Amino acid sequence: MNREELQVIGEREREKQQSYRCRILCCASTPCLSSGATAVIETFKEVIKEFDLEAEVTVTSTGCMGPCSRGPLVTVQMNGQQDVIYEHVTPELARDIALAHAAPEAKPLDRNVLPADLPFFNKQKKVVLANSGLIDPTRLESYVARDGYSALAHALREMTPTEVCEEVIRSGLRGRGGAGYPAGLKWDLVRKAPGDKKYIIANGDEGDPGAYMDRTLMESDPHRILEGMAIAGYAVGADQGFVYVRGEYPIAAKRLENAIRMAERRGLLGSRVLDSPFGFRIDIRIGAGAFVCGEETALMASIMGRRGQPWPRPPYPAQKGLWGLPTLINNVETFGNIAPIISHGADWFGAIGTEKSKGTKIFALAGTVETTGLIEVPMGISLRDIVFEIGGGIPNDRQFKAAQTGGPSGGCIPTDHLDTPVDYESLGALGSIMGSGGLVVMDDTSCMPDVAKFFMEFCMEESCGKCVPCRVGTVQLHRILEHVTDGSATLDDLDRLEELCVMMKETSLCGLGQSAPNPLLSTLKYFREEYEAHITNHTCPAGKCTMFGVPPLQLTRDLLRNTLQAKNDTEVS
Missing domain, CATH: 3.40.30.10 (Glutaredoxin)
Incomplete structure (x- = not known):
């Protein structure tokens, strides 16, 4: 074709x-x-x-x-x-x-x-999800009817690999997997790396609780990802790509597999893409559900058939990745941005968002909010607009308490910072991260020490165990948090929590251990009074935790009041 x-x-x-x-x-x-x-x-x-x-x-x-x-x-x-x-x-x-x-x-x-x-729709800016909900993801023709694969054709016919990399650099696109590293710079490193054999990897292994951005994109618009990967392959000189799909996503894997077959039959993938000298093939690899395999080195180990554990860097994948060869790894949402950038230009993309955080971001809006779901918003939108405009506010006349961004690696943002712009720098300054796009809203019935314990338990169970700081540190942090929520901790334990968090962040091997303390540190920073109430007063202000096996304070007061009333009634009679 x-x-x-x-x-x-x-x-x-x-x-x-x-x-x-x-x-x-x-x-x-x-x-x-x-x-x-x-x-x-x-x-x-x-x-x-x-x-x-x-x-x-x-x-x-x-x-x-x-x-x-x-x-x-x-x-x-x-x-x-x-x-x-x-x-x-x-x-x-x-x-x-x-x-x-x-x-x-x-x-x-x-x-x-x-x-x-409805503000849920009007406040959004669809770039990556422009086709989602409008096309049949199982039909190639449906994607092509919305100019699908035209960006690939344009790149192959009218641009050199160097020009493609420069366009991505100029767009300001940053990796959407969490770290926010400039995508174009990573592409250029792989392009300049010596060697005739190189690889492309699309990371579709999202394991954050409540997050399903990557799954939805793979299910809704699989050809958008394949086109972005093919453009990347042309730009960096790779002829083989892999999509790493989480094992719990069978529909996404099936639709991707179907899309690959259709693209190959039409000459959009394979030995001569669009009748050009460029050849590019894509295969699917299914993950086994290990959260740590979202980390790029652990993911590559899994693709190569090894145990999914990270290895020290440098060397970085751009120099030594799959089977020791230069490898480009991007999140599937990052690849979803490529076709629009090539079609509309870097200036068009750069006009969306903020000076340092360009474009849009997809979030899985979850928790105690009127309307939950998948949204795509321009970088720089305020957290207040997301929660109260797009999400419709807090149900049941409850009060907003915090928003947790970035999954188990992120932090909890309190009411005082609702007007914070949602971009990489602003969230980082608050002790949180953009992450892959999980956004959990909590109302005033949430107990923040209990929230920290939940995320720490997740990290503890998902730790691969390779490095001591993460393997042992998550267990110790979780144990202390259990003491806090059951009322048996001391104020000295808060100091121990902070010391352990710093140790883990500075000495863990990969991003899982380095970022696992974030939810705990942010709740200690913004909700320290709740920790102190659990320890000194043996009460849970949110009424969630049971202190020493007895009901929370309000239930205890009600019990005492009823007991005294019954005693008075007996004395009167």
């Missing part, structure tokens, strides 16, 4: 889509599938067939539409009319939706419709 044939495929697909009077898009990502989307999709297809509407109405299974807590989600597109999005769709509602929009004078239903001006 050449560039002209690619354009023909896209034009034919667009004409086919426009021939339908009504398009029903059904979310088929993991959250919606888990809440019954399969039955909804089947119902739509049955109704369309029952009323012989196949020529006028089409039903498409898409990727994630965003507000996952409101699923199953369905978008109805009518020619010349505004899209209508339905929430909490059941098979019964699906039938009503199909009949209402298929009628000669189509009119949306007056129930389960999301407002057109």
